[in-house]
Amino acid sequence: MSDELTLLAQAGAAALVTAMATDAWQETRDTVAGLFRRGRRSAVATQLDGGAELVRDSAVPDEVRRALYGYWAQELAALLRQDPSCRAALAGLAVDLPAGAPGDRPARQTNTARDRGTVYAVQHGTLHVNGPEKQAAED
Template identity: 55%
Template sequence: MNDELTVLAEAGAAAVVTAMATDLWQETRGAVVALFRPDRRRRAALESQLDGNATLVRQASDPDAARQALFSYWTLELTALLRRDPAVRAALERLAAAVEDAPGGGTRGRVLRQTNTAHGSGTVFAVQQGDQHAYGAKAEWERGVESQG
């Protein structure tokens, strides 16, 4: 399978596990089941797997860790599906985009933790998922250069 389809399977898996135990879950679950519709034998097991995984995430003391653990499983499932039925590609792209764009979906729905420490006279400039502008520090430095020059 080429890299593009692998990335698509990973994006789909991220969408599935991100939506588990959120308001996006029922819609996402329905979309995943629809991807597997032609495979009737597999569909019942898939629905059970989805429900069981969502329960694991909902009951986990660390839901993000549970989602991370399930990510590989869903990447494998979706990779196998794309190999069997490349026609699901467009639907999987829509699913991944819908979860990413939804309020509380994608990376916006995760809690990110960051610890930054400066020692002595150090300064920490840190940012997650955004831009950082440090005008104050630059202006102080420029004033120091001007007074020495």
């Protein structure tokens, strides 16, 4: 498979998993399920719904999306090999990638120190401290 088709499959998978459990899900689901042949369409729709349910029920949905991404990138790559006519629809899906895709979000890290603990977590960046001001005299 050409690099271009591989990238298209990856972009389609990113759009797909990003849309899971969002307002864009139903349209994205229908588009992807519609790309597969009639015999596989209902099975793919069931898989898509199962993945969206995992994302929706997860405490960390972006981790589930990352796990599902690899599977769907492979499935969409296989689809493009079997039916290159799906290329335009998949490209349209990738272009309509919802804002705030997991890979587009800035990284965020939260560190908490308890019981007089100290956290040294800044290597290259800025430290923002939230919480009560340190008392002048300690117990």
